[in-house]
Amino acid sequence: MPVVKYLYFSKFEKNTIHYERIKKQLGEILFIKPNSLGSAVGISKATNLVEFHHAIELAFQYDYAILIEEAVNARELECSVLGNENPIASAPGEVVKHTDFYTYEAKYLDAKAATIESPAKNITAELISKIQHLAIQAFKITRCVGMVRVDFFFTQNQQLYINELNTIPGFTNISLYPKNWIASGMRYSELLDQLIHLGLAHFKEKKKLNRVYSQKLEKEK
Template identity: 45%
Template sequence: MPNRKLRVGVIFGGKSGEHEVSLQSAKSIMDALDPLHYTTIPIGISKDGRWHVGKGAWKALEAKQPAAFPAKSAASSPASSKRFINPEIQGLSPVDVKRSADSLPPALLNEIDVVFPVLHGTFGEDGTIQGLLEMVGVPYVGAGVLASAVGMDKIAMKQIFSAAGIPQARWVGFTRAVFAHDEARIVREIEDQLGYPCFVKPANLGSSVGISKARNQRDLVAAIHLALSYDRRVIVEEAIDAREVEIGILGNDHPIASVAGEIVPKREFYDYEAKYQEGGAELRIPADLSPEERQAVESYAIRAFQAIDGSGLARVDFFVERGTGRVLVNEINTMPGFTRFSMYPKLWEASGLAYDKLLDRLIELALERHAERSQLLRSYDKT
């Protein structure tokens, strides 16, 4: 860490169905960043894609915003000539503030030492904001473009896990166009390969948004249409009679695993409300696992992290099948929730790393990764 205070840009909100979750995570992080070491610069992105900078950012995003997925997308509306609003940034000179306010996002980001992109879901956890940060050349917390994109896309993720020999539940994936062209064949394939009940999910979304449990063909078709309202690709997975276990990963090239935790939902499955409402689920930390199960969970979690070329942090979710103890990887989350109810920080707290120290370590990892990547050649010189 440099001697002066680091200017940390915390980006939150976004054009995602997880917009509200992002606000909760960002508030927890900004409250916990030590003001003796950091100057926090709030950067809020509204649901229609407007960037709000500084002290007014939080208030702006708390105001009523358009729906996360309006009938007419923000991309189809006329482009705004004022993409930055409320540029009240502490820690920057008046000249810096003026320059940032009058220009596109990269100019603002050039004035920041490290970015903490607390954006869950599409346009945040999927490699898009990571690509912008790479182009600007600013260090940022978390996974890079590849790992973010693969970690977000459940179909691509499962294909890579399969190639890496990581055990998973059976699944079927398809696009909106394929389903529209041959609905009967897709339904028959799901029934033959997976059976009922099964879970239907948008391929590129998190926080259990758009997920349904289908018990029959009527449920299945309705669930697919719901999932397609959130994404053009859908994944259907077999239902496993299993305990839900999660583990935190921290690091870059030499990641370490936290203790494991178990989620016991008080609803039928671990849906959006169970995740983000207090009392929606019981978190048991550490999870009651046999030595063999614990070793398998830790090993597969690190393998999954490395398979997608993860960095910084991730939470890996597992099924531990009842009766057999079979361990299956469900998914990896490259920017897991950071609310006060969230599993990832609780896992590290139980592992001996307090919330504020966890944030310190994540920022250190971001700076380390950026320093390493800065050594790469960016041009070819024949001489």
């Protein structure tokens, strides 16, 4: 899967994090984020040593592991995936930022910080197909079920990267997961029905699994 350059550190490796060395590997502008979180909580942009150290401390307040990523100048495209064993992908939408960095405050507290477009504008059929293919592949590889929003970076030199998978995407009035499906021709009520059906189907399959050690099963091998 295509992703931007990054480094991963657990809290036990904190004393091995060296700014100058990382800057040489990833570039002058860095993004530091908790490994497992959402809504841009705990994410910082660092352009100097002071910002870098502050960002490291902040990220470790939210998770036992962090990611340090290179910065890319890119459009932010998002694709909604729906399904269990046979997932389908929506037309992609776009978050058009009007700020330098799409922070938590920009997402939820400042209505002018970004424009949400679904479907995305000025995007080729070839790119749409590639986004949908990668979104479904990422969904399958990470063994997701039900719903996922796969977020992408599309750079000025036509490079496409997966930014993240959001397994509990938002359903607010600005959320692209439902907007993308509506733009793809699915009614909101139909989307909810599908999600309920998929959840019940997955629960039914999980109930078939044996969760207790059984000598009988071992003998039947």
